[in-house]
Amino acid sequence: MVASVGLPVNRVEGVDKVTGKARYSADTQVAGVAYAALVQAQIPHGRVTAESVDAAAATASAAPGVLYVLTPTNCPPLQVLPKELTWDLPLERRPPLSDLTVQHVGQHMALVVADSPENAVHAASLMDFDYIAAPAHLDATEVVSGGGAADDVDELIRHGAYRPDHFVKLTDEKLQDFRGPRGEPPGIKVDQTYRTAVNAHYPIELSATVAQWDDGHLTVHDCTRWITGERRVLAAYLNIPEERIRVVSPLVGGAFGSKSFLWMHVVLCAVAAREVGRPVKLVLTRDQMFTSTGHRPRTEQQVALVADAAGTIVSTEHHTLTETSTVAHFCEPAGVSSRILYQSPRLAVTHTVARIHAPTPCFMRGPGEAPGLFALEMAMDELAYALGRDPLALRMDNLADVDQTDGRPWSSAHLARCYTTGARRFGWDRRPLQSRSLQRNGIRVGWGMATATYPGRRMPAACRVETDADGHVRFSAATHEIGTGVRTVMTQLAADTTGLPLSQVSFESGDSSFPDAPYSGASQTSASVGSAVFAAAQEWRGRADALPATADGPGRAAALSFTTASGPGPDVDTVSRSFGAHFCEVEVDEQIGRATVTRWVAVMDCGRVLNPKLATNQVMGGILFGLGMALMEQVPHDPHTGRLLGEYYVPTHADRPAFDISFVDSSDYGLDPIGVRGIGEIGVCGVAGAIASAIHHATGKWLRQLPITLEALLGPRDDDRED
Incomplete structure (x- = not known):
C-alpha cells in the first residue's frame, strides 16, 4: 500500500463543492x-x-x-x-x-x-x-478613566473595567527589577503605542x-x-x-x-x-x-522594549487595553506572544478590558497573536533601527529557547531555520538598512519581515469506527469541516494507520450524535481529532489482525465497529508551539497613497505536515487575512450613536501577492502521537507587522495604527525618528 499522509491529496468533498452538490445549513430542506x-x-x-x-x-x-x-x-x-x-x-x-x-x-x-x-x-x-x-459608553479609554458605571459582579449586565488574568493566564510574570535610579531600565528604549481596529x-x-x-x-x-x-x-x-x-x-x-x-x-x-x-x-x-456573530475588538497596546548596546533585550513590557460587551466576557489576549518569543530578564504583560455598549466580541483567526504580534514586531523593528541593527539579526540574537513563563523548553522548535531559509529564498541579504532606498518604475519599494508563532493545542476527542459488510470502514467524530480539509486529512490518517487504501476509508463529521470532539478553533483539530482517529485506526488494525481468516460478513463488521477516545495533551516537561517567519515586499505609490503587497515568502514550523497542498492553502489564506487586517479592514462606527457606517473592505484575488510557502516538516511528538501541530491560525500571525515593516522601509514612516489607510500613506513622515 502507498502511504497517503504527506501527499497533496485533493479534498474529499472538493467535487461536491465545485459542482454545487455540497449542502450547507441554509440549504437544509425541512x-x-x-x-x-x-x-x-x-x-x-x-x-x-x-x-x-x-x-x-x-x-x-x-x-x-x-x-x-x-x-x-x-x-x-x-x-x-x-x-x-x-x-x-x-x-x-x-x-x-x-x-x-x-x-x-x-x-x-x-x-x-x-x-x-x-x-x-x-x-x-x-x-x-x-x-x-x-448614556452610552462606546470608548474603552472613557470607561477606564472612570466614565463607566461601577461593576457589579452579581449582575448579568456589568460595567466598568477589569483585569482578566484568569482568562489570558498571565499570572506568575517575571518581574525581576532592572530599573535604574530614575525608574527606567538602563539601555536603548523604544516605547510606543499601537492600535488595531474592529475587524469583522x-x-x-x-x-x-x-x-x-x-x-x-x-x-x-x-x-x-x-x-x-x-x-x-x-x-x-x-x-x-x-x-x-x-x-x-x-x-x-x-x-x-x-x-x-x-x-x-x-x-x-x-x-x-x-x-x-x-x-x-x-x-x-x-x-x-x-x-x-462576534468580531475582533479594538486594541490599544503599549509596548516598551529596552536593549543594551549589544542589542540584547533586558526588559519587555506589553500592556493592552481592549473591550467587551456589558453582557459577556471576552479578552483579546494581545500580550501573550511577548511573554515567550524573545528572551527578556524582565517581563511585564497586562490586559485591561473595558465593558462598552457594543456587541460581544469573540475569537477571530489568530486571536491575541494577530493584533499582538503587529505591536510586538513593529516595536522590534523600531528597536532595531534605534540600534542600527538589521531587524532579522536582532530577532535571531534574542530568540527564547524556553517558555519564559515556566522555564520549560520547546518540544520542537525550528524558528532559526525558518529565519535563515526564508531570508535566503526572499533575498534578504540584498536589503539595504536605510529606508527609502529602493524604487521600481518611480514607485517606492520596501522589504519587511516578522515572526509568526501560535501555541500547539490538543483537547480530548473520540472517534467511532463502523465497518460495513463490504469492507468499507467509516470513521466519525463530532468535529467540523470548515473548509480547511479536515475530512481529507482524517481520511488519509485513517487509511495509512489501518493499512487500507483511501478508497476503502471515509471520515464523517458535523453531527452531535457522533462521538464528542472539541470546537474547531485554536488550531487544535488535527492534533485532537487526529489523535482519536489514529487510536481508533490502530485498534481497528489490531482487531482485524486478530480475527480468524474465515471471519467475514456481518460478524466481521460487528467485531470491527466500536468507539475509542483520546485524551488531552500529555503532561510533559516540554511546551509545544509553532513558529514561522514572514518576508514581504510592498510597493508604495506616494502620489496616490496606495500600498500593494507584491511578493511573499513564508516558512512555517508546524510539526508534521499531513497534506502539503492543504497546509499551503491554509497559510496563503492566513496571509491574505492578515493583509486585509493591515491595509483594509475596519468596521466604522459613528462614535456618538454606535451605528455602523460606510463599507467593509476585504482582500480579493487582485490583492494576492506572489507566494512562496514552505514548511519545516519535522514531527513533534511532544503534543500528540501523530506529530502534528495546528496550522489554521499561524498564517495570519505576524503578517500585519511584516507589512508595516515593509511600508516603513519603503517610506520612512512608522505607521502604528491598523489599517494603514490612504490618508496615513499620504501624510508626512515622522519627525521623531530619522533613518
Missing part, C-alpha cells in the same frame, strides 16, 4: 418550514417601553403571512447560563429577550415568523419601538439556523464550529437534557471564529419553532452578521 426575521435595536443603550413593544408586535402580527412575533413581553423564560460557560468564553450571561433594556446597537429585540422569507422581512420592518435612551469575520456563508421540535426533542441545523458545545449551551438556556438535542452542521462555509460559539439568534429560532409548532428557518443578513 417539510412545513416557516421563516424568521430579526428586529434589532437602533440605539446603543437605554430601554424600550412595554407598551411600544406590544403595539409593534400587534402591527407586525397583522401583516400578511405572519404566524408569530416573539418579543421581550411574551418570550418564554430562558435560563441563565452556569458560570462555567461564561467565565472564559464569549457566551452571553443574559438570556435573549429577557428584559427591556438595550445594551448595544443591533441587539435582538424581536423575531417575526411568517410563511415566507419576504413576509417575515416585511413584517419585521414594520416594528418600531419607543426608546428611552441612556465576514465569512462567505451567512449564519443560518433551522430548528425543529419532535416529541420534545430539538434538532438544530446550524453553521457552527462547536456542535457539542452548542448542544450544551442550548440545553442550559432551554432547561432540557442535552440528550434531547441534536445539532447538525454538515459543512461550514468559512467562519474565522464567528461560528465557534452559540449566538442569540440560534436560541430564539429554537424558541420560535417550539411556539409555532413547526420548523423555523432563520438566515442572517450580511448587515446583521456585523452585530450578531
